[in-house]
Amino acid sequence: MTKRIATHSGTHHADDAFAVAVLTALFPDHILLRTRDPDEVAQADFAVDVGGEWDPVRGRFDHHQRGFEGTRTRLDVQGQPQRAEPYASAGLVWREFGPAYVRQLAEGMGQHLDDAALARIAQETDSALVRYLDLVDNGADAVAPGIFGLSELLSLLNTDWMEEQGLTREAHAALQMERFREATALVRRFLDAFLRRRVGQLLAAGKVRAGECLFDGRVLHLPEGGMPWTRIVVEEMPEVLLVLYPDAEPGRHQLRTVPRRMGSFEARMDLPGAWAGLRDAELAAATGVPDAAFCHRNLFIAVARSYQGALRLAELALQHPR
Numbered sequence: 273m274t275k276r277i278a279t280h281s282g283t284h285h286a287d288d289a290f291a292v293a294v295l296t297a298l299f300p301d302h303i304l305l306r307t308r309d310p311d312e313v314a315q316a317d318f319a320v321d322v323g324g325e326w327d328p329v330r331g332r333f334d335h336h337q338r339g340f341e342g343t344r345t346r347l348d349v350q351g352q353p354q355r356a357e358p359y360a361s362a363g364l365v366w367r368e369f370g371p372a373y374v375r376q377l378a379e380g381m382g383q384h385l386d387d388a389a390l391a392r393i394a395q396e397t398d399s400a401l402v403r404y405l406d407l408v409d410n411g412a413d414a415v416a417p418g419i420f421g422l423s424e425l426l427s428l429l430n431t432d433w434m435e436e437q438g439l440t441r442e443a444h445a446a447l448q449m450e451r452f453r454e455a456t457a458l459v460r461r462f463l464d465a466f467l468r469r470r471v472g473q474l475l476a477a478g479k480v481r482a483g484e485c486l487f488d489g490r491v492l493h494l495p496e497g498g499m500p501w502t503r504i505v506v507e508e509m510p511e512v513l514l515v516l517y518p519d520a521e522p523g524r525h526q527l528r529t530v531p532r533r534m535g536s537f538e539a540r541m542d543l544p545g546a547w548a549g550l551r552d553a554e555l556a557a558a559t560g561v562p563d564a565a566f567c568h569r570n571l572f573i574a575v576a577r578s579y580q581g582a583l584r585l586a587e588l589a590l591q592h593p594r
Contacts, residue, residue, distance in 0.1 A: 370394030
């Protein structure tokens with residue numbers, strides 16, 4: 273059945289754009305209304321950021337009403353409750369439909385995930401993305417400086433006073449609807465990209481754990497390139513100092529250092545300082561590896577034109593005093 277999805281007219285914000293993007297993806301047979309008319313809102317199957325009600329059973333996802341007390345609890349690094357953060361419409365909709373959205377995307381990738389995996393990815397998405405949209409909408413946190421946040425970037429898609437000059441009421445509403453649809457499409461592009469990466473990380477985890485450990489476990493060899501290995505290695509393999517895997521360019525292999533913790537630029541070990549910024553013949557001369565191709569000047573990546581060459585670079589790096 274066709275679903276009627278209502279949200280407020282006028283200026284859009286990231287929280288309503290996100291919430292509507294989720295609902296329109298899950299219910300492709302829909303009618304989208306941007307209105308503040310109480311009768312139209314009451315007749316909608318879903319009312320997002322409008323209507324003065326929070327009732328998921330009835331498809332009501334507003335957070336502006338007096339007495340609204342919907343919050344998510346943030347946990348500290350030890351997993352203990354830290355503080356309560358208020359929901360906006362993005363979080364309210366994701367709370368109800370996040371796992372279903374992840375399931376739809378995963379199945380579109382030809383992957384079936386169990387309920388626990390769906391719930392975990394949905395929760396990670398809330399922590400990494402959705403909560404920040406809610407914080408901005410509720411005026412609780414600016415999140416990012418300048419315009420470098422999704423909420424601010426989406427706000428740039430709103431019409432401005434110069435565009436609005438001379439427009440009829442109907443033309444103005446049509447232009448605002450066009451911009452709102454642009455915002456929801458952009459949200460979906462980023463959301464889907466994030467989820468594809470998370471699904472990929474989940475599916476790759478077993479392959480990373482099964483990777484061949486070399487040099488007394490200090491080098492992890494992955495037979496496939498492009499796999500997301502960082503979290504598994506950082507959290508589960510404290511002895512691994514370097515990771516070796518095929519480069520995107522055929523025949524080449526990369527050697528990467530391992531960060532001390534997720535999000536850190538500090539590595540468990542750096543590559544030798546004498547290699548910094550060298551390429552081709554210069555790097556080959558410095559290392560004695562004929563097919564050595566490149567070492568980043570910040571000493572976190574080196575490349576050779578063969579597996580054996582990269583393996584030799586790893587061996588030399590491990591011999592270098594740390």
